[in-house]
Amino acid sequence: MSEVIPIGPFHPALKEAAHFELEVEGEKVVGGDFKFGYMHRGIEDLATKKSYHSNIFLAERVCGICNTVHSTCYTQTVEALMNLDPPQRAKYIRTIVFETERLASHLLWFGVGMHELGYDTAYMYLWREREHVMEIMERLCGKRVNLGINTLGGVRRDISPEIIDFINGKLDIVDKVIEKTGKIINEDRILKSRVKNIGILPKDEAKKLCVVGPTARGSGIDIDVRRDEPYAAYSKMDFQVPLEESGDILSRVLVRFKELIESTKIIRQSIKDLPRGPISLEELPFPNKGEAFGRVEGHRGELVYYIKSNGTNRPERVKIRTPSVVNNSSLLYMMLGEKLADVPIIIASIDPCFSCTDRVTIVENKSNSRKTVLLSQLKRRRNN
Incomplete structure (x- = not known):
């Protein structure tokens, strides 16, 4: 059974902001997605x-x-x-x-x-x-x-x-x-x-x-x-x-x-x-x-x-x-099939330059649980 592990946008392994959502089976990366800001600061x-x-x-x-x-x-x-x-x-x-x-x-x-x-x-x-x-x-x-x-x-x-x-x-x-x-x-x-x-x-x-x-x-x-x-x-x-x-x-x-x-x-x-x-x-x-x-x-x-x-x-x-x-587009391909512990050095190996990525933390009042979401996910949640 697989589970999704979020890495970033702010993480000790990342020197700049980036958001990875990696699907893992045990320690093995089997899929994922990411979001970068593409250096856009106006x-x-x-x-x-x-x-x-x-x-x-x-x-x-x-x-x-x-x-x-x-x-x-x-x-x-x-x-x-x-x-x-x-x-x-x-x-x-x-x-x-x-x-x-x-x-x-x-x-x-x-x-x-x-x-x-x-x-x-x-x-x-x-x-x-x-x-x-x-x-x-x-x-x-x-x-x-x-x-x-x-x-x-x-x-x-x-x-x-x-x-x-x-x-x-x-x-x-x-x-x-x-x-x-x-x-x-x-x-x-x-x-x-x-x-x-x-x-x-x-x-x-x-x-x-x-x-x-x-x-x-x-x-x-x-x-x-x-x-x-x-x-x-x-x-x-x-x-x-x-x-x-x-x-x-x-x-x-x-x-x-x-x-x-x-x-x-x-x-x-x-x-x-x-x-x-x-x-x-x-x-x-x-x-x-x-x-x-x-x-x-x-x-x-x-x-x-x-x-x-x-x-x-x-x-x-x-x-x-x-x-x-x-x-940056090559990172996901490099990660597939590798151990989760190797993800930080795989990311560092291309010497990436990330821009800031939007994120917020939602706190559920009833359960007091927390989770990190992207701004786009928050908008969908609000519309629903």
């Missing part, structure tokens, strides 16, 4: 009420850990509307900041994953060592989060020789952190037993669900916007796109681990080949009337921005498709 509508410049800061606040990802995608899309080509030095600086933020995101994700597995020693170690990456971002941009480095036609801050020396020194430390992380992944048998052959997403199913980023590459789908449609300075970078075929949690772990190595390589190449010249354009034309579409390879996968201009200083329409919108 940001797209608010963007139509602000200028193109002001929206750079709004885009950064779509996601705290991916703030440069969003501002880069937004500025590149607006630059396409303006027919702008930023200076080469600005493109290289964008690449450096972009990959530094990827390092910070992946190390944070590794720490969260270790915590979900109960491996808090590794969790504390990874988050402590992640501070070296945060110090790089602070030296580059003057801030640790919401970096504010991008502007239309370039970047706001230049990189001095002293900053380059600082980055190189910190990257040497990060290399050792990555090496130790690799040993934890490859040599800890208990850790491997919790992630190998768990939460499998086969390649064919991954294609049907249109997953992106490390989730797709962990299932053998060879896609990466940085290589397939280069932006910033990626066309001049020599890097590999990590790929794993098994589709389980371990595959997604290995993809992100290998991306740590590639990110340090890209940062070093960008610093070594950093061209001279200005970091931004002095004059900006007025946006042309029309439409533009931009995409970048975020830490969780492909991020898409669509902007429609009516010829004024404010966009007529801004549409944002975050990677989690498509990746």
Whole structure:
């Protein structure tokens, strides 16, 4: 006999609000449903009420850990509307900041994953060592989060020789952190037993669900916007796109681990080949009337921005498709047939970004019993 186990919207295993209703038989997940907010906080509508410049800061606040990802995608899309080509030095600086933020995101994700597995020693170690990456971002941009480095036609801050020396020194430390992380992944048998052959997403199913980023590459789908449609300075970078075929949690772990190595390589190449010249354009034309579409390879996968201009200083329409919108759809498939105890690490394995979900608690006066329901369920109850 099966029963329904609610997880969320607020739950220790979830770092943001999401609602899962899992049908289980004993410890085995046999079905379920979920509800997400799809990142809707009125940001797209608010963007139509602000200028193109002001929206750079709004885009950064779509996601705290991916703030440069969003501002880069937004500025590149607006630059396409303006027919702008930023200076080469600005493109290289964008690449450096972009990959530094990827390092910070992946190390944070590794720490969260270790915590979900109960491996808090590794969790504390990874988050402590992640501070070296945060110090790089602070030296580059003057801030640790919401970096504010991008502007239309370039970047706001230049990189001095002293900053380059600082980055190189910190990257040497990060290399050792990555090496130790690799040993934890490859040599800890208990850790491997919790992630190998768990939460499998086969390649064919991954294609049907249109997953992106490390989730797709962990299932053998060879896609990466940085290589397939280069932006910033990626066309001049020599890097590999990590790929794993098994589709389980371990595959997604290995993809992100290998991306740590590639990110340090890209940062070093960008610093070594950093061209001279200005970091931004002095004059900006007025946006042309029309439409533009931009995409970048975020830490969780492909991020898409669509902007429609009516010829004024404010966009007529801004549409944002975050990677989690498509990746989240794969979670239920990964959970089917797995143990309920593995659900938290399965959810964490795609590094989801949830928005808030409506919920209330109903107290039955007669029985004094409580149950959690969605707002839609409450409306049906009221109508009945």
